[in-house]
Amino acid sequence: MRHPHMPCTISVVASKGGVGKSLITACLAAHAAKRGFKVGIHDLDAQHSATIWHRARGSPSNPALLPELGKPGRGGPDVTLIDTPPSNLRVIKRAIDACDVAIIPVRAGFFDIAAVTDVIEMCKDAGRFFLLVLNAVEPRRRQLVSESMAALNKLGPTFDRPLEERAVYVTTLHHGKTGPEATPADDNKRSSSALRLDAEGAAEEIAALWDAALVVLKHARKSQ
Numbered sequence: 001m002r003h004p005h006m007p008c009t010i011s012v013v014a015s016k017g018g019v020g021k022s023l024i025t026a027c028l029a030a031h032a033a034k035r036g037f038k039v040g041i042h043d044l045d046a047q048h049s050a051t052i053w054h055r056a057r058g059s060p061s062n063p064a065l066l067p068e069l070g071k072p073g074r075g076g077p078d079v080t081l082i083d084t085p086p087s088n089l090r091v092i093k094r095a096i097d098a099c100d101v102a103i104i105p106v107r108a109g110f111f112d113i114a115a116v117t118d119v120i121e122m123c124k125d126a127g128r129f130f131l132l133v134l135n136a137v138e139p140r141r142r143q144l145v146s147e148s149m150a151a152l153n154k155l156g157p158t159f160d161r162p163l164e165e166r167a168v169y170v171t172t173l174h175h176g177k178t179g180p181e182a183t184p185a186d187d188n189k190r191s192s193s194a195l196r197l198d199a200e201g202a203a204e205e206i207a208a209l210w211d212a213a214l215v216v217l218k219h220a221r222k223s224q
């Protein structure tokens with residue numbers, strides 16, 4: 001598939017652990033591959049979450065697992081997604097330097113939002129465009145969600161649709177799948193209609209996140 005702004009590299013970064021970096025990397029990789037793009041995943045985390053997920057998926061060639069971070073170019077992937085470790089600022093900086101767009105997942109909460117400023121500064125210092133993504137929100141906690149969104153909007157460009165906390169995101173991973181790809185076999189404790197609704201919700205929000213990342217990529221290219 002041809003796209004005017006590809007090849008491109010998207011790094012998923014946050015200095016805080018457990019905010020959803022690996023999950024979002026997997027979801028975007030699977031989504032972009034399904035959309036017809038040639039996708040590569042580069043796993044910079046010593047925990048190897050993205051690598052383990054890719055193996056559980058059956059080590060497909062799209063998305064492929066990239067052994068090394070190469071220069072984007074002919075014959076390479078249209079989209080390279082980089083999963084990164086928490087805390088290791090040196091590796092995070094490497095991923096930011098290598099990317100066109102950084103996706104920064106954040107959980108709702110005062111400490112979580114306070115902790116995101118370090119990677120925002122790293123993106124700004126490196127001249128990289130970024131997108132803050134509020135992840136794993138419980139929609140019933142409306143005040144927390146709206147206050148978190150307002151706080152993030154003050155810090156920088158924020159994806160306008162928080163990703164919800166969804167069981168399908170978790171139950172699919174060990175089958176090498178992602179939330180939007182959930183089938184009843186992934187969670188036989190739930191009714192198939194509840195699971196379908198959850199998978200459809202996940203599919204909508206991941207598709208919207210992918211589209212938002214492409215908009216940021218367009219701005220990044222225009223500024224180059």
Ligand SMILES: Nc1ncnc2c1ncn2[C@@H]1O[C@H](COP(=O)(O)OP(=O)(O)OP(=O)(O)O)[C@@H](O)[C@H]1O
Nearest residue numbers: 017018019020021022023086136164165166169170
């Ligand atoms: N939107 C979500 N809904 C439900 N569970 C989620 C969501 N996002 C992440 N999780 C779960 O939260 C946990 C942490 O997610 P993940 O491993 O992707 O975070 P991480 O930032 O990569 O962590 P680390 O910093 O350790 O690499 C996982 O169990 C994951 O399945």
Ligand SMILES: [Mg+2]
Nearest residue numbers: 021022045049
């Ligand atoms: Mg991870």
